Amino acid sequence: MVKVGLIGAGKMGISHLSILGAHPNVEVVGVCDTSKIVLSALEKYSKFHCYTDYLKMLDKEKPEAVFVATPTKFHFEFVKELLSRNIHVFVEKPFCLTEDQGLELTSMATERNLINQVGYHNKFVGTFREVKKLVKSGAIGETTHFMGEAYGPVVTKKKEGTWRSNPAEGGGCLMDYASHVIDLINDILAPITASKGSIIKSIYSKMVDDAVYSLLELSDKTTGVLSVNWSDETYRKMSTSITIIGSKGKIISDANELKVYFKEEDCPEGYSKGWNVKYVTDLTDQVDFYLRGEEYSAQVDYFINAVTGKVPNSINNFQSAWLTDRAISIIKNQK
């Protein structure tokens, strides 16, 4: 049993808590939040020990691993404290507000040999994993163009918001929404190293951006487009997709459906010349407990398995999330 604590019981935190609560190899030793309404509900109706001060939780419950799901502005301070106490860390995305902060935490975790993971759950989605496999194996040849997209109905009217609408706290479409797509591009293709022009727009929000469009260049000089808009109510929920055009074929994938076109007969096993369609149902492993999507449980399983030494700490580690933070600032500073 891994003794796990949670800091931040908002939307993502509660979701992690439920998955952790059902996990056969996890003992949840403490939950910390500042919202009285959430905390008193947990105190009254769950068995979790609740805290308003995370340091007290750490002192008293001595967790081996902690999930941090607070607003982004707290990530640096909290994660640094956890690492200094030799605690393994899973932190929500985006990782940090600045590149320097992320770099410091990345080297600290590495030096101390602690498991470190960030919640970019798309990497645990079957279709996107298959896209990465196809690209890395060279199945579609050399990439000539890519397009990473995400659309959804988060802010569809003018309204006062939460921390997500405060740019100083890590809010906005670029940090909160586009980061998922950026992270996928970094992982499937190569890290983003330059922006050749970005449009960062507010549509309804007063303080932050609601849409981001950018021309990107990657470390291997591949170029492509990022197009993300969280004020698009024609989508029922967030829809993330990636299109990759290569010299030998083309991939169009979202979280549900993977479409691959091969120009020639020479293609990987299970595929043939012309269009191939695969569904996430064919590409997804069963999880022990399902809450909002297999990927949410799978990323928690992966982290717990890394803590117990069963898998390497290679997917979604701080290093990869730092590259995503860096790409965010590259895009932001280009506008």
Add this chain to the structure above:
Amino acid sequence: MDRILYGDNQFFAVNHISDQKSMDQAIKFKNDEAIIRTLDYAIEAGINTFMCTTHDRIARICDVIRANPEKYKHFKIYPCMPYAHKYANAVTELGIQGTIKQYVPGNIFGTMFKGGMALVSKDYIKIMELLIDAEMKMFKGINTPVIFLQNVITDLLLGLGMVEFLKGFHDYIKIKYNAEPGFITMNMPKLLDTLESAGIKNPIICFSMNKVNFRMSGGKNLYEETLKTRKLRAVAMQVLGGGAIPPKEALEYVSKLPNVESILFGASSKANIDNTVSNIRNFDREKIA
């Protein structure tokens, strides 16, 4: 419960395997008339139960049903609450407290906020009851013999170990609505254990049941074993495994399982509705023979 229940995913662009199909459905069912027409196809095929989320548009469908009492006199609705994306998007935008403020009706909650948290802390079950009432408003005057809690909430509470809310939902539905409470889940065996431990016997549970192990946490074998050996009123959903199994094969599998009381399916064309219904009826006859 009827043997065949008609679901509503197709009306609200819920498609588990394709975002493109999801948009096509949103276009096809833009107008309420298109939904009503398709519901009528289902009724013509002999279906009398519509299992649907508490989506805003269902309120307008309910208006049509109320306005035509003769036509829909045998028609039942099994509401499934809440329509989760409404709340999920609100939580992202407003936070948890803001969301509760927005959706809990009346001044009671406002008063409680002002009155301090001590009062609130005692009344979470009451807040849930108020939310249930808000979701049920649109069904006034319509026959709703079974009322379901959606899987995202059932499973969230299951993982958190907040059994009192599951029990609270169960009891309130019985007392206030004189209806049978049901639970939708992706973790059926675990939920059944939990409900039984809370004293809920022979619960109505709606869960994924398909040949390909899709969204069946714990695995198909455990699900089949649970159906054979335990007491529950089972509603099988996602029988096509998200589209991974040919429909006829999928329906044969689920129709012939023991102890499945009802089969829930969704389809957006008359032909698919007719085919599904006749397939299930045929396999049921084979099973009896």
